Amino acid sequence: MNDLARSPPPGASQLLNRQHISSRDKWAGTGVTLEQGRRYFFRASGTWRDAWIHCDANGYNRTFLNLAKRFLRCSTGDACWFMLIGAIGESTDSFFVIGDGARWSEGWIAPASGKLSAFANDINGFYWNNSRSIILEVWQ
Numbered sequence: 001m002n003d004l005a006r007s008p009p010p011g012a013s014q015l016l017n018r019q020h021i022s023s024r025d026k027w028a029g030t031g032v033t034l035e036q037g038r039r040y041f042f043r044a045s046g047t048w049r050d051a052w053i054h055c056d057a058n059g060y061n062r063t064f065l066n067l068a069k070r071f072l073r074c075s076t077g078d079a080c081w082f083m084l085i086g087a088i089g090e091s092t093d094s095f096f097v098i099g100d101g102a103r104w105s106e107g108w109i110a111p112a113s114g115k116l117s118a119f120a121n122d123i124n125g126f127y128w129n130n131s132r133s134i135i136l137e138v139w140q
Helices: 063-071
Strands: 015-022 028-034 039-045 048-050 053-055 058-060 081-088 114-120 133-139
Touching: 015 028, 015 114, 028 133, 048 081, 053 058, 053 081
Parallel strands: none
Antiparallel strands: 015 133, 028 114, 039 133, 048 053, 058 081, 081 114
């Protein structure tokens, strides 16, 4: 067990699930059912690969890909290539950026109830050249 699993993020007390999220899965189930109004904490570790580009759950930006960025599954806010994205019930209307989880230092409050899914932010139809997985921890 690594240091991540030994201590909760500040403000969290209970590990709900720790799971590999494959970069090839369009929808990776997390085994966590969110409750509207509850606060959740995330922590992601490891690296995955988009073709030849290695990165962590915070993803990457490349100038030569700027024109195609609008085709990413999640193109809102600061979402970038291969950033870890969450969704409630596989709804595209519920996408939110998880990244490595650090952006939610005070926790993320679920706007609705439902099953939490996650994925590497890529273009539909281009998951075939992805490899590896990251580990996502969901805490309460």
